[in-house]
Amino acid sequence: MSTRQLAMVIDLNKCIGCQTCTLACKSQWTDRGGREFMYWNHVESKPGEGYPRDWEQAGGGWEPAGDKLKPGRLPRLAEDYGIPADFNYDAALFQEGEQPLRPTEAMQWGPNWEEDQGAGEFPNGYFFYLPRLCNHCTKPACLAACPRQAISKREEDGIVLIDQERCRGYRYCVAACPYKKIYFNPLAGRSEKCIFCYPRVEKGIPQACAYQCVGRARHVSYLDDKAGAAYRLVHEWKVALPLHPEHGTQPNVYYVPPLSTSTFDANGKPTGTPRIPDDYLVSLFGPGVGAALETLRREIARKEQGEASELMDLLIAYRHGDMFRLDRIEGQRP
Amino acid sequence: MRAQAALALLAATLTTAALAGEPAVIRATRNVGAAAAVADPDHPAWEDVPASVVSLETAFPGHPSIVGTAVAQQVAVKALRGSAGLAIRLEWSDRMADSARTQDRFADGVAIQFPRDGKTDTTPYMGGAGRTVNIWYWNAARNAAENLWADGFGTLARLPTQDVKAHGRYADGKWRVTFFRAWRSSEPRAVKLRDASAGRQPLAFAVWDGANNERDGFKAVTLNWQSLQWGK
Numbered sequence A: 001m002s003t004r005q006l007a008m009v010i011d012l013n014k015c016i017g018c019q020t021c022t023l024a025c026k027s028q029w030t031d032r033g034g035r036e037f038m039y040w041n042h043v044e045s046k047p048g049e050g051y052p053r054d055w056e057q058a059g060g061g062w063e064p065a066g067d068k069l070k071p072g073r074l075p076r077l078a079e080d081y082g083i084p085a086d087f088n089y090d091a092a093l094f095q096e097g098e099q100p101l102r103p104t105e106a107m108q109w110g111p112n113w114e115e116d117q118g119a120g121e122f123p124n125g126y127f128f129y130l131p132r133l134c135n136h137c138t139k140p141a142c143l144a145a146c147p148r149q150a151i152s153k154r155e156e157d158g159i160v161l162i163d164q165e166r167c168r169g170y171r172y173c174v175a176a177c178p179y180k181k182i183y184f185n186p187l188a189g190r191s192e193k194c195i196f197c198y199p200r201v202e203k204g205i206p207q208a209c210a211y212q213c214v215g216r217a218r219h220v221s222y223l224d225d226k227a228g229a230a231y232r233l234v235h236e237w238k239v240a241l242p243l244h245p246e247h248g249t250q251p252n253v254y255y256v257p258p259l260s261t262s263t264f265d266a267n268g269k270p271t272g273t274p275r276i277p278d279d280y281l282v283s284l285f286g287p288g289v290g291a292a293l294e295t296l297r298r299e300i301a302r303k304e305q306g307e308a309s310e311l312m313d314l315l316i317a318y319r320h321g322d323m324f325r326l327d328r329i330e331g332q333r334p
Numbered sequence B: 001m002r003a004q005a006a007l008a009l010l011a012a013t014l015t016t017a018a019l020a021g022e023p024a025v026i027r028a029t030r031n032v033g034a035a036a037a038v039a040d041p042d043h044p045a046w047e048d049v050p051a052s053v054v055s056l057e058t059a060f061p062g063h064p065s066i067v068g069t070a071v072a073q074q075v076a077v078k079a080l081r082g083s084a085g086l087a088i089r090l091e092w093s094d095r096m097a098d099s100a101r102t103q104d105r106f107a108d109g110v111a112i113q114f115p116r117d118g119k120t121d122t123t124p125y126m127g128g129a130g131r132t133v134n135i136w137y138w139n140a141a142r143n144a145a146e147n148l149w150a151d152g153f154g155t156l157a158r159l160p161t162q163d164v165k166a167h168g169r170y171a172d173g174k175w176r177v178t179f180f181r182a183w184r185s186s187e188p189r190a191v192k193l194r195d196a197s198a199g200r201q202p203l204a205f206a207v208w209d210g211a212n213n214e215r216d217g218f219k220a221v222t223l224n225w226q227s228l229q230w231g232k
Helices: A020-029 A077-081 A089-094 A141-145 A172-176 A229-236 A278-285 A289-304 A310-316 B002-019 B034-038
Strands: A006-011 A042-046 A128-132 A151-153 A160-162 A182-185 A190-193 A218-222 A253-256 A262-264 A270-274 B025-027 B052-055 B074-081 B085-093 B109-115 B133-139 B144-150 B165-171 B174-182 B199-208 B226-230
Touching: A006 A229, A020 A042, A141 A151, A141 A160, A141 A172, A160 A190, A172 A182, A218 A229, A229 A253, A229 A310, A278 A289, A289 A310, B025 B052, B025 B074, B034 B074, B034 B085, B034 B165, B034 B174, B074 B199, B074 B226, B085 B109, B085 B199, B109 B174, B133 B165, B133 B174
Parallel strands: A006 A253, B025 B226
Antiparallel strands: A006 A218, A042 A128, A151 A160, A182 A190, A262 A270, B052 B074, B074 B085, B085 B174, B109 B133, B109 B199, B133 B144, B144 B165, B165 B174, B199 B226
């Protein structure tokens, strides 16, 4: 366990699924060298199988007692990550006849494959966006699964890193991560993952995904910094919850769960029941969902009445710079 | 004919010895063309070299992540010595050649481990503190050698001097992989083979079947040091 923990809070009520975070990350870290298929950060539509496909059913994490790793499986290349298609450019563009541009081989899966698909029947269909990245867990299963001690958790900020000198690409970490947020680089023969933009963080600059978020949905601060958004949203207001806490890794990316509009009954009248079932949200974010949504509704109502709401002001994020508090303790700046 | 029969008998004896837990003795045959032979696992020079068949077992798991039963059961070992250096050819059965290294697949591999100081009281399970081992590793994805060292579980690392050559070929349900190194190496952590005239060296073997997701400590190994001998 590290002395300090840098945490991110993502407000799912503000995420519009634009993938600016995905591209900010990709263009900074993973656009070449065997990383083309990797998404250290991506946004998936929920409910859905996600990326890699079916990651929620792929095992990993800790047994409930917390002393033993749960078995996990490696995602499959074609079926779960998906192989980018080649297109028949030559036939379609340069040969005679009217041949439509088509993939030469049918794709099976890919990132954002089921965008906006969601669940439910008209008029009560629903979906929301779930941005995902390495959770820089307090109790990382990946670290425990590596026989080579290639994975470490930084003392000063809790960032979990794979030492590229020590990694030999055995991929026990890929199987052990319940979020399947470690990727094997077939060109390098090593496993790689989100580094929480530590070179930026060390200079006091927020992560690319957070800084570039056009919806101002991502807050970053140290969990022990009581003036920081992470502490206030996670510990004080208790509206930011970890993803799949049942895996026991104690993830440090937190989510403000999504509110949703009412379902309609057969006569087209609102029922008052939210479209996104509470049970589904509980299956993702644990038992704190009910209280978190209640707090959000209460504070929204206050704001609507023209009353002050510290929570709403925090989530609205009037000033972009207020969303990030990365100053380090004196003497810890590298 | 008589010589071949004698070699067959010798090989059979060695097989029995290895199965009984006794170290197999692998005698390096003198051949001036050893350096050339290594480039081709099917070079005619290997034909007349007697093979020692060494039995393999699933390695002790050194970490909770390592689970499973390894596939390979034995490896046939041949050795050639020449003035240029020492060549070792390993041959084993594998249902398919796994030479692709993709997100969900592992490559076949083979390795030879030596106690650096040539002493058999160094543990053959990746060595120990102060008792380093030198490992010549080949895998089908790179089809080249990697010169490695270790001093215990989880310590395997690449050596700065990469002076081991290896080449593999898959045919008829078998991998044949040759390793070659000059007698002397400038690498201080490399095994000391000294020279071509006379010597013996403990060594151990490991085989990985990629199709069975074998990698790292999930492998078929010799549980004891075997003996490579060369002399007049």
